[in-house]
Amino acid sequence: MTEVDALKNVGLEAREEVAARVGRILAQDTTGSDREAALELARLLVEDVAVSVREALSRELQRCSFLPKEVLTTLASDIEQVSVPFLIASQAIDDDMLEDIVNNGGDSAQEAVAGRQGLSEAVAFAISDAGCYSSVETLVENETADVSRRSGDRILDRFPQERSLMEKLASRSDLPIELVERIIFKVSRRYGEYMTEKFDLSTDYASYLVSLANRQVFSRLLEMAPHTEVANYLVQLHSVKGLTSDVLLNYLQNGNFRLFTSALSVLLEKPYEAVEERVSKGDKNILARLLEAAGFSRSVIGVLLIAYERLIRA
Secondary structure: OOHHHHHOOOOHHHHHHHHHHHHHHHHOOOOOHHHHHHHHHHHHHOOOOOHHHHHHHHHHHOOOOOOOHHHHHHHHOOOHHHHHHHHHHOOOOOHHHHHHHHHHOOHHHHHHHHOOOOOOHHHHHHHHHHOOHHHHHHHHHOOOOOOOHHHHHHHHHHOOOOHHHHHHHHOOOOOOHHHHHHHHHHHHHHHHHHHHHHOOOOHHHHHHHHHHHHHHHHHHHHHHOOHHHHHHHHHHHHHOOOOOHHHHHHHHHOOOHHHHHHHHHHHHOOOHHHHHHHHOOOOHHHHHHHHHHOOOOHHHHHHHHHHHHHHHHO
16 A cells, blocks of 8 residues: 555544645655655645645645646645645745736735745736736835836836825835836826815916925935936936936925935036035035036026035034
């Protein structure tokens, strides 16, 4: 009688113990007859009528780097009690299978995939593109997931009215700067409509108030971004002649010293560190010479120096 035949005649508690032991053997990535016997038992145990047996097996199998596809598929499609923990933690499921689960699985399966540690960009995009709302929300809250610009764009296109989701997306530490303006525009547009209706404001005045808020919020988000992203954004802004004195003044008035210095370094085509060393001295004469070298008129320089002095004294 083989171990598989014998397993059919043992009680529940014994099967649970066998399932856990089989899982531990396979998790050790052993080779030879022991592994083959364990795999044979695993194929039987994933079909066990007792949920507790399948749970015991899947809990140990989460640590396996490789499993037969039929075992993976069976566990991934089991009831939520068994499948969800497995989908969240299994090391043996590759990106192709994860994308298939996202595209063809239910809400709980999609949500489980979205919560995986170190989720790849391809799978993150699949969730952004086809996942239910709760799975997208889980993805956005998963800081270890690679949420690229195309994923963010897809989320914005699919859920433009979900302000809570927009705020969670905006709070991600890896959010591409290009997405920030889209998020702020979507959120603030609804806020402008609310102000117009609630306070009986003219549309133009409400839009003006929102534009002021937009500048402040965008500057704060930009200030927290990695320097490489900030520099890239400012270079692109300068390429379309958007890095104006108004932008520099806005940075100074909102206390965004790093952004002001970064913008000035882009205008001067000088390394940030070199410009920062000079600007941080608090000497208006030094800044005036830098602004003149950047091509600003005396009147504009005077306004910027006033804002600079206020910031330095604050």
